[in-house]
Amino acid sequence: MDMRNYQNPVETLIERLTNVIEAVGGSIVKVKNLGQKDFARVTDRKFPVGIYVDIDFSGPSEAPAAIKEKLKLEKAVNRILIATI
Numbered sequence: 001m002d003m004r005n006y007q008n009p010v011e012t013l014i015e016r017l018t019n020v021i022e023a024v025g026g027s028i029v030k031v032k033n034l035g036q037k038d039f040a041r042v043t044d045r046k047f048p049v050g051i052y053v054d055i056d057f058s059g060p061s062e063a064p065a066a067i068k069e070k071l072k073l074e075k076a077v078n079r080i081l082i083a084t085i
Helices: 010-023 063-071
Strands: 027-038 049-058
Touching: 010 027, 010 049, 010 063
Parallel strands: none
Antiparallel strands: 027 049
C-alpha cells in the first residue's frame, strides 16, 4: 500500500478493502495486518517499503478479476496478489 499521502489509520483502509471484496460477492474469512516490510522488487527508489495486509476470503470464481479491477482505482493500493486455492 502506498502510505506516503495516506493520513487515516491502516484499519480504515482494511475496512475499505473488505468492502470491495464483499461488494463482488466475497465473504471475509480472516484479515491479518502484516505491518511494514521492504519490497522484494522496488519500482520506485523513493518508496522501498509498504504496509502488507493478508486477507483470506471466499467467493465466486469471477471475484479475483473483479477485485483487481476495482482496486486499480485505489491509489493507496500499490500491489495486489490474489492466490486461488
